[in-house]
Amino acid sequence: MGSDGTAGSRLALRVAQVALLVRLGLLLLLQVVWLLRGDGVLSVPVVVAAVFSYVALSSSRVRALVARHPILVLLDVVLVAVVVGVVGVDTPFVLALATSALVVGLWLPRVPGLLVVAVLVAVHLTLLAREPVDEATVTAFVIVVPAVLVTLWLLGVAIQRTAAVESRTQAALRDAMSVAATSQERARIAREMHDTIAKSLQSMALTASSLPAHLERRPEVATQRAKELEADCTAVIGQVRELMGELRTESAQVPFCDSVAQVVDEWRSATGRRVTVRLEPVDVTDSLVRYELLMALREALDNVRQHAGRCTTRVSLGAEEDRVTLQVSDDGRGSETEHVAASPERGHFGVAGMRERMELVGGSFAHDTAPGRGTTVTFGVHRRGLVERTTEVMA
Incomplete structure (x- = not known):
């Protein structure tokens, strides 16, 4: 026995x-x-x-x-x-x-x-x-x-x-759970490298490819592009170190609302943009749900930096019973729905990546945008990862 x-x-x-x-x-x-x-x-x-x-x-x-x-x-x-x-x-x-x-x-x-x-x-x-x-x-x-x-x-x-x-x-x-967790972790790392490091390297490659032409015709522009390339290299190194740190240690046992505030503070410091924050004392018990929500938040804020122009950004976190809602909105340029839907075909996977993250944890995703009235991204998920229906891009 x-x-x-x-x-x-x-x-x-x-x-x-x-x-x-x-x-x-x-x-x-x-x-x-x-x-x-x-x-x-x-x-x-x-x-x-x-x-x-x-x-x-x-x-x-x-x-x-x-x-x-x-x-x-x-x-x-x-x-x-x-x-x-x-x-x-x-x-x-x-x-x-x-x-x-x-x-x-x-x-x-x-x-x-x-x-x-x-x-x-x-x-x-x-x-x-x-x-x-x-x-x-x-x-x-x-x-x-x-x-x-x-x-x-x-x-x-x-x-x-x-x-x-x-x-x-x-x-x-x-x-079986150990094997599934290993496979899931590998998929997460691959997706993380694709969503952050791969995009940064692609941008660096485009910048580097333009340097020879600028050196011949406009040396001052080449100098500026070289500085941008150096900054991008520094950013990629930081992303790699962050990913390696996540592989070495477990995520801190802090309230989820504090983790959201930390992500927003880091983005505000890096971009110098104005952000208004309204966070309820919400916690999320499932570690995978926590991770995907935080990474989706980073992606949404990065989209604001790249596409919204000069604007005010708002981040809110709330909960009703066991459903957590995280929202990022701006009053920037906005875009056409067709432009957003065609983004993956042009090699831009921001919106598609956020949708995939929510689908992975059984959550919902909504992307509301229009020219001249900004963009609102809403993530909804059960704090323990119950399955919900994922919504499509709205006009």
Whole structure:
């Protein structure tokens, strides 16, 4: 049983503790009855044995020892069998053997457990042979008690097998989740490199390709382009370092609204743009949802920098029940709906990337824009990632 896993061992220990506690309660009740009848002295050894068994399994050290060496449950069997033999096998205390049979089924392999139960039945019948046997005794102690012992042993075996199957299932589930998490992390890194580093490198390549022509005709423009190229290189290095940092460490355990404020502050410092912020104290419990929302926010702010022109940007965060809404809006130039829809065909994946991020976590995405009235981007998602419908670009 110890090899079947921690979960199976915990289940077996719990059932064993409950069985021994039930045994203790029944024996204490029978002891009271015997005391009222004047025969309580003989019941003391059995009650002591029951208390000893339960206290032993209540100790964490003993539980760990039994989990490593299930054969130790035989001590309970031997102890109870000896005491029942002393008190008398034709007494109600023979029921103590029933819990021993259950414990054997819980902890020992089937073949050794069957041998132990067979020995228990043989000992019971041997001790019973020394007593005068009448018809009632034959029915109660020769037929019923052995049947109860075998039945409870089979019940223990069934629980042991169920615990083993559960343990293997949990192990397989953990392995599958680990593989899925690895694949998901690889996809996230690939998407992150595409959305940030690849776009920056593409811009740098275009700038570099224009340098020869500018050097021949307009050296002052070439100098300006070279400075822009240097700045872009610095930005790419920062993006690579940020991505490497995310691979080395886990995200900080800070409230989600604080993480949003940090992203906005970094963007404000880098661009010098005016931003108004309205953030409710909203937290998001799912780590993947947190990550995708923050990266979508970065993408939306970057789109403002590239396409909105001079404007005021507004960022808001709110929640209604379990649905989180993050919105980025500006009063800049705006654009035609057809222009936004055709962006992926021209190699610009900002809006498409934000939509994909929300689809990944089962969220919703809306992009509302028109020439002269700015752009509003809205992300909606269940804070634990429940599936919602993704909306298309609106005029």
